[in-house]
Amino acid sequence: MIADEASTEFHAFFERHHSELARLAYLLTGEPDAADDLAADAMLALWHRWDRVRRADHPLAYARGVVANLARGRVRSAVRERRRVLLFWQHRTDRVDNPDVASVVDVRSALARLPLRKRACVVLRHAFDLSEKDTALALGISVGTVKSQTAKGMAELEKLLGARVGAELTGRRR
Structure with a gap:
């Protein structure tokens, strides 16, 4: 398999920044399991747009933005899920007030x-x-x-x- 210049650049970018992006995802979501998934999803999104990303002035800033957007989506999804669960369990009488x-x-x-x-x-x-x-x-x-x-x-x-x-x-x- 012959690696072209873009693949080599992306691989180097991945090696340098994946752990930082995973840490960012963890701090934004508070979920250690989700952090690696979000970082991987972000890297996949970056790979699909790598020709554009590699020409950007600040590729790492772009990557952080992708992670933040993915984390935002995950948090919003979790909030929606919590609301559904609360609606489902609303009839329970053993709730604790205050x-x-x-x-x-x-x-x-x-x-x-x-x-x-x-x-x-x-x-x-x-x-x-x-x-x-x-x-x-x-x-x-x-x-x-x-x-x-x-x-x-x-x-x-x-x-x-x-x-x-x-x-x-x-x-x-x-």
């Missing part, structure tokens, strides 16, 4: 509580240490939206985790 949620909330569960765009901005900015511009490029949104969504997401995380923990996450001092 459950005691005074337990410690870890970062992953706190991130899972954020809306996807805020979560994506916070994860890309702080976990992946991307600039506002690179985050905007990856998500297909403006730099101003990245700034506001990141600030709002961090404020929500600080409420969920406490101000001290939120400051530690971002390296800020209070």
Whole structure:
């Protein structure tokens, strides 16, 4: 089998970035099993458009955007499924109103509580240490939206985790 230049480039891209894209998918969905699947689906989508992607100014940013879109679709699907399950079990009488949620909330569960765009901005900015511009490029949104969504997401995380923990996450001092 003779590998052409595009195949070689894609293989190198895959080797360099697959694990990072899987980690991004994990942080966006909170599902370790889904992370590899989403990264693989993203790579397949990239392969199908590789001629266009390889000519792009920022192929990795494009790839991150694909992962974010696939994660968004997965999250939306999960929300729809939860709604269907809730409708099905709504008639049960052993529901608990006002459950005691005074337990410690870890970062992953706190991130899972954020809306996807805020979560994506916070994860890309702080976990992946991307600039506002690179985050905007990856998500297909403006730099101003990245700034506001990141600030709002961090404020929500600080409420969920406490101000001290939120400051530690971002390296800020209070």
